[in-house]
Amino acid sequence: MATRIGVDIGGTFTDLVYFDERTGETVEGKVPTVPSAPEEGVVDAITQHVPQNIIEEAEFFLHGTTVGLNALLERRGARVGLITTTGFRDVLEIRRGDRAEMYNLFWKQTEPLVPRRLRLEVDGRMLGNGSEYRPLDVETVKAAAQKLIAEGVDAIAVSLINSYANPEHELAVESLLRGEGFEGGISLSHKISGEYREYERTSTTCIDAFVRGRMSNYLRRLDGRLRELGFTGTSLITRSGSGSMTFAEAEDRPFETIMSGPVGGAQGASELAKMLGIKALVTADVGGTSFDTALVIDGKPQVLFEGMIDNMPIQSPWVDVRSIGSGGGSIAHIDPGGLMRVGPRSAGAVPGPACYGKGGTEPAMTDAAAWLGMLGPGDLASGIHLDIEKARVALEAVGTHIEQDVEATAAGVMRISSAAMANAMREISLDQGLDPRTITLVPFGGAGPLMGTLLADELEMNHVVIPPLAGNFSAWGLLGADMVQSTARTRVIDFVPGALDVVNGVLSELFATLTERSAAHAGDAVKSARLDLRYKGQEHTLSIEVDISEGEVTETEEVILDRFVSEYARTFGGTMNQDVELVSVRASTTVLLPRRELSYTPKRSDGQDDRVMDVYSFETGARVPFRVIPRGRISGKVRGPAIITEETTTTYVDVQWTISNGQAGEIILERTH
Amino acid sequence: MAKRHEPVVHNAGMFGRKTENKADPITTEVIRHALNSAANQMKRALIRTSFSPIIYEVLDFAVAIYDKDVRLLSQAPSLPMFMGTLSFCIIEAVKANGGTETLKPGDALIYNWPFGTGSHPQDMVIIMPVFFNDEELIGYTAIKGHWLDIGAKDPYCTDTTDVFQEGVIFPGVKIYKEGVLNEDIFRMIMANTRVPHMVRGDLDAQVTGCRVGVKSLLEVVERFGLETFASAVDDMFDHGERIVRSYFEKIPDGRYVGRGEMDNNGVTKDRIPFEIVLEVKGSDVVLDFSGVPDEQVGPTNSPLPTTISASRVAITMLAGYGEAPHEGHFRALKVITRPGSMFDPLPPAPSFIYGWPGLQAIEVIYNAVASAMPKAVPAQSGGCICSLVAWGQREETREPWADGTPLPTGQGAWDGGDGGTMLHIAESATRFTPAEVWEHRNPWIIEQLALAKDSVGPGKWRGGPGLNLDIRMTEDTLITTVFERSLNAPWGLLGGKEARPNNCYAEMPDGEVHSIAKSTHFHMPKGAVLQMKTGGGGGYGEPSERPVEMVQRDLEDGYISEDYAREHYPHAFA
Secondary structure, three states, rough: OOOEEEEEEEEOEEEEEEEOOOEEEEEEEEOOOOOOOOHHHHHHHHHOOOHHHHHOOEEEEEEEHHHHHEEEEHHOOOOOEEEEEEEOHHHHHHHHOOOOOOHHHOOOOOOOOOOOEEEEEOOOOOOOOOOEEOOOOOHHHHHHHHHHHHHOOOOEEEEEEOEEEEOHHHHHHHHHHHHHOOOOEEEEHHHHOOOOOOOHHHHHHHHHHHHHHHHHHHHHHHHHHHHHOOOOOOEEEEEEOOOOEEEEHHHHOHHHOHHHHHHHHHHHHHHHHHHHOOOOOEEEEEEOOEEEEEEOOOEEEEOOOEEOOOOOOEEEEOOOEEEEEEOOOOEEOOOOOOEEEEEEEEOOOOOOOOOHHHOOOOHHHHHHHHHOOOOOOOOOOOOOOHHHHHHHHHHHHHHHHOOHHHHHHHHHHHHHHHHHHHHHHHHHHHHOOOOOOOOEEEEEOOOHHHHHHHHHHOOOOOOOOOOOHHHHHHHHHHHHOEEEEEEEEEEEEOOOOOOOHHHHHHHHHHHHHHHHHHHHHOOEEEEEEEEEEEOOOOOOOOOEEOOEOOOOEEOOOOHHHHHHHHHHHHHHHHHHOOOEEEEEEEEEEEOOOOOOOOOOOOOOOOOOOOOOOEEEEEOOOOOEEEEEEHHOOOOOOEEEEEEEEEEOEEEEEEOOOEEEEEEOOOOOEOOOO | OOOOOOOOEEOOOOOOOOOOOOOOHHHHHHHHHHHHHHHHHHHHHHHOOOOOOHHOOOOEHHHHHHHHOOEEEEEEEHHHHHHHHHHHHHHHHHOOOOOOHHOOOOOEEOOOOHHHHHOOEEEEEEEEEEEOOOOOOEEEEEEEEEEEOOOOOOOOOOOOOHHHHHHOOEEEEEEEOOOOOOOHHHHHHOOOOOOOHHHHHHHHHHHHHHHHHHHHHHHHHHHHHHHHHHHHHHHHHHHHHHHHHHHHHOOOOEEEEEEEEEEOOEEEEEEEEEEEEEEEEOOEEEEOOOOEEOOOOOOOOHHHHHHHHHHHHHHHHHOOOOOOOOHHHHHOOOEEEEOOOOEOOOOOOOOOOOOOHHHHHHHHHHHHHHOOOHOOOOOOOOOOOOEEEEEOOOOOOEEEEEEEEEOOOOOOOOOOOOEEOOOOOOOOOOOOOHHHHHHHOOOOOEEEEEEEOOOOOOOOOOOEEEEEEEEEOOOOEEEEEOOOOOOOOOEEEOOOOOOOOEEEEEEEEOOOOEEEEOOOOOOOOOOOOEEOOOOOOOOOOHHHHHOOHHEEEEEHHHOOOOHHHHHOOOOOOO
């Protein structure tokens, strides 16, 4: 255990959670996000909610941020030049030829991060087997360097064909660029990714070059401010693929942290699953504008090895978090055919839902919940008092068009939203061969616990766990992020006896790369390795974990093949009578953070005595008396219906559910039989 | 043609309401979500269990769920051109098998008769009836998937002269009877394909996908009850119909002609111009194909289901609110064809490359729409999926190999935007393969994968650039190429100009160059270079209205040369 502070910057709020080693207490807080200077929001959160002695004693500061993501989305980044092999400068713009919106006649690919005039070609060619087909033409590199220097680019991305198989030309380009006097950042594709697929690797390399400067400045400013506050520990940022890296490491590989925001929740759910022994769970993170869901099996989130931002692929470990544009702010409206739809447009923080009384007039999901009584008496912790009348007026305007009264319209908004969310949860579960009815639902985020029993009913799930600090759960999830470094290389060979000699050779280079990258990952770091295998002739691979010792695989090819076949059967429901080939080797090192225990006791003094109010029940289709209970006052088994209140979220429990406290401060909801 | 047939009118959307009661609008929206999710589950099951890259990488398939009257309930995003044909597949397969009374729970029909599927025999359909409580037929699930081979004269053909050269026919027979595999039929399939292990895998995957669909549809019906479900479905269809009608009401009543042309039919060399007439009256739309040429001796015939599918795709992409279509979206549309014509051929006409007239028809329909409302559509794209199929035997191992791909073309400009570069709208979910993967998989070196200079159609808004893709063969290889619209340039709109057309060349090791826009079983010796040049997109609006700084930027970016800029945008040099 070690005292640590976690801060997660969201679109609307900056969430803070800290763990105090001496008391074993976990404390939460929330401040508004400062979009123009996100680090100031972090400082506000810390100075307002963390005592000075904790700041000084804390060993770790863990951070989740959308700074890199926003830089990409808003195209605020470096002026980047790209150097490619002759004949390939347009790969970035041609992509793979598909359309993100397949029924949209006018859909067009995202503007490339590097305009065509800054995409230059150099002559020389490697082949897929690593042999040199044409030597690098030094003069073409020099010419490209001079042109890009003259254009005044801040950074240069270098992505040559087949560099995953032989990086020599890319390394030579780097030294020639320096020789020509280029002083900005250089991103080499084989160092960024090491995997094949030139479009995806080039895209990743350009993203790295694009966000590097901005991320680096931000992290330095933030670290400086933390030091000023008296913090002396280690600053860490979460990775898109879960785990964390130091700020210094993140300055080197900023593209690995692009999704550091949404990952916190999945990370927290994984830790919760381990603590509570939950075999499989699906998360429902409902915020103001979006709904995120992730699957956790055996205490691990599902990690992919490619992600996508604004239609730009990133070859980097990536927790499989799926989002839809549905949240508390999603607006109900009437489409041209006269049916009511909910979202994806959101009321956002301004003007917000009508019931917040900040000028919003269109009905948001929060208005529907407020009207139905699902938010309790209407005093939110953020100091907002719900204006139910404004919600009524907004809902009525939409309800009239579909000939429904306010009550039916409001219930309809909730049912339509939960149907859309449930579909995403069903699909992410079925993708891993899991029937959602057999797993646990873990809702969190500001509006997650509100939707818990609705979603469970939609999916016929019987077990819901509302985690402690549910409203700030993503920030809590940050606190357990072990330090991780990873790297990979594509090496396509038949996976037959002897293949592991090649694998071990690649692994030793990969581990050397990791050690070189970060001193923290030498010595005691726990090494692990995965092999991406597939049936010959297929395109898609399965990533299989293999046992290693001293950096070498300790299992035989036969044992690994057996594991591949059984994983394949589990995931795809059948196997093939085909040879298997190796595609990529993946290595990672983990430095474990000191363990922490989850012990959270909500304050008993929260709120007033139990009250009873009439709230809409989706089970009975009518208003029935609901008990309104502060979270700290739940003891023994409480039969629903009930509204459970706490500082940062509200839990809605329909009639057919029973409430109890769990061992670590979580609330357990079970279907009453 | 001995007898000239009279034109026939087809309703693109089947039937009006079947129920009298209305469901509430909320339940309707929830059921719409649930049906789309059910179709997505079928798709995921198919991709997860498929063994062939054509299915899991190229997404050359369609999955859909229908009610007992064969009205489309939902479909998952997949190949648009396939999606609109599945209703015909179900109707014809069930009819061929003896009608609905011969169906039992657990049955699966297999069907690929081109005049019922709209496709070539490689496109194999599996159909499963859905029974409520094992008694009442309430619907069907169906998956059409492209099998790599089912015994045509070549793995891919542009020169067939009747349907029997195109593959083995399965005329709606039971591959599963009450859940049990029909071994006799199964062995027939395995005996008639060059790649039995892949075909076996795809058959299994399609059956698994259909089963998932049956289960998912039953879950929806059981949850809401048959009566509510039926009313909600009717409401959902009515709603889709209103959406499409509200769009067409904006188009002035009238008769609008769209013009297209096929380069040739693959067997004889004559060009084949054709016209499709769009008639709009109020919110009713008629697409009239009756004036097109007679059916062809070569395989560029589009059987009726694909003709109607192309019409459905064109209309729903335009007016469907960007969402997955269902039966209601088709109701405003009627299609007129003339049996015995290129867009309604009769057996035994060849139809191996049926998709090419079909996909061109979509843009010809937009060409007609443009004459009524130019802002409603983009100018023409390259107008083709520019397909390459290659195969051979590896030198070292003697292992047979095969690969195939469609290619992106420039897309047409529209009012408010320059065109991009991507696959044809008829294959809008499809991706092509990275060069590094190709080089690893096939005996190829990719010499260039580039946007072609001066390939764009000039205009106030310019079209998207076409592609130059050069592949050097490092071993002897056989290829089939289908590059249509090599003789006609992509059209511009409202003063926008034409773009570069598609073309394909083979440069032999001795330097001789062959033009091979359409070729079957063409021998590329070791060292030959295949040069594929896909078309650009047409321009929109007068080039003289293009802002000078945008011309300047295109010049600096090298999308256009200075000569080209001076020719088309003289105002930029004034």
